[in-house]
Amino acid sequence: MRECKINYFLGNNLNECMSETILKSANSWIETKKKVVLATVIKTWGSSPCPIGSKMIVNEKGDFLGSVSGGCVEASIINECLELIKNKNSFKKIHFTVEDESAWSVGLACGGELTVYIEQIN
Amino acid sequence: MKTKILKEIIKRNSLKEDFAVLTNLSTGNSEIFNSKKSLGNEFKNYENKIKNFYNLKKNGIIDGTQIFILNYIKPVEVIIVGAVHIAQYLIDLLKNFNFIVTIIDPRKYFTTQQRFQKVKIINEWPNNALEKIKTNKNFALITLTHDPKIDDPALSYALKNKFFYIGALGSKKTHENRCKRLKEAGFAEKEIRSIHGPIGIKFGGKSTPEIALSIVAQLVSETNKILLNSKN
Known part of the structure; x- marks a missing residue:
């Protein structure tokens, strides 16, 4: 892993994405009996675009809301979430770096790194 | 995350309170935390570290632990x-x-x-x-x-x-x-x-x-x- 400064993100009041909209949508998907996985940015290094706490939700149909990287790794997150549902696992940590081939393929072009934690809500 | 916790976060958000959500990244369990609440078994050992992050409104994985803390702050x-x-x-x-x-x-x-x-x-x-x-x-x-x-x-x-x-x-x-x-x-x-x-x-x-x-x-x-x- 590259030597790169870890970012600690201080609570971000202005990030609407972090709180209400996404969580309320997760709740309404659950109420319509959909399986929902919540993805949260838990660690970032360097110039990763979305701060710690940024969220995205994915349901078993592959519908998603929110963002964890501004578009770079979302496709990969959706696949991981669908796998999690399929394999009936409850959580997983996924790390993306620029050296990581999968990250290249999904294009983490910013030079940052991030860890995303995905968990089923049930 | 339990649906119960999700609903609790939504509720506390609507009350516009300060609180944090703790997640144990090795067990997948989550818990809601605020200064009035005592910590559950999984988090009790790290009470001082958790309170330190909570008071500074710092988000992230707490050093030397597998605990992730995310603060929800009363909006401006x-x-x-x-x-x-x-x-x-x-x-x-x-x-x-x-x-x-x-x-x-x-x-x-x-x-x-x-x-x-x-x-x-x-x-x-x-x-x-x-x-x-x-x-x-x-x-x-x-x-x-x-x-x-x-x-x-x-x-x-x-x-x-x-x-x-x-x-x-x-x-x-x-x-x-x-x-x-x-x-x-x-x-x-x-x-x-x-x-x-x-x-x-x-x-x-x-x-x-x-x-x-x-x-x-x-x-x-x-x-x-x-x-x-x-x-x-």
């Missing part, structure tokens, strides 16, 4: 005086930023439900309205009527109660006159200068949505300053 409150056309655009823009917005205007024909949906409106004179709200220094004031008898009492109130952001709509001339009145009312030069007037950052637009955007840009910039300062 914005009072808009004047239910005018710009206010309608302001509300649209502000809803993207997790502010709590209240509109005050004593003029009934402006504060109709049809013009303003899903926002708290107080149809009273600013003095009466502001007394009903428990304000503190995490409040912002935007005055839009440029009518001294409506704007001035709100500006005086905000200055006295040390709002972190005060902005007043009006031309340079209007603002000069406003400053004179506030001086006569006994406010110090420094206090008066803390009012952003004419309100908004300059980018050359004159249309209603452009003015609203310039106000929001200024408010967000000032809000980020206090959020950073309060945590350093």
Whole structure:
């Protein structure tokens, strides 16, 4: 892993994405009996675009809301979430770096790194 | 995460409270934390470290643990005086930023439900309205009527109660006159200068949505300053 400064993100009041909209949508998907996985940015290094706490939700149909990287790794997150549902696992940590081939393929072009934690809500 | 925890986060968010969500990344269990609550078994051993992150409103994996903490902070409150056309655009823009917005205007024909949906409106004179709200220094004031008898009492109130952001709509001339009145009312030069007037950052637009955007840009910039300062 590259030597790169870890970012600690201080609570971000202005990030609407972090709180209400996404969580309320997760709740309404659950109420319509959909399986929902919540993805949260838990660690970032360097110039990763979305701060710690940024969220995205994915349901078993592959519908998603929110963002964890501004578009770079979302496709990969959706696949991981669908796998999690399929394999009936409850959580997983996924790390993306620029050296990581999968990250290249999904294009983490910013030079940052991030860890995303995905968990089923049930 | 348990559905129960998700519902609890949504509930506490709507109550606009400070709290944090702790997640044990090795077991997948989560728990809601605030200063009044004692910690469950999985988190008890790290109480001091958790409290340290919580008090600093720091988000992330706590050093030397597998615990992830995410803080939910009571949003900044914005009072808009004047239910005018710009206010309608302001509300649209502000809803993207997790502010709590209240509109005050004593003029009934402006504060109709049809013009303003899903926002708290107080149809009273600013003095009466502001007394009903428990304000503190995490409040912002935007005055839009440029009518001294409506704007001035709100500006005086905000200055006295040390709002972190005060902005007043009006031309340079209007603002000069406003400053004179506030001086006569006994406010110090420094206090008066803390009012952003004419309100908004300059980018050359004159249309209603452009003015609203310039106000929001200024408010967000000032809000980020206090959020950073309060945590350093």
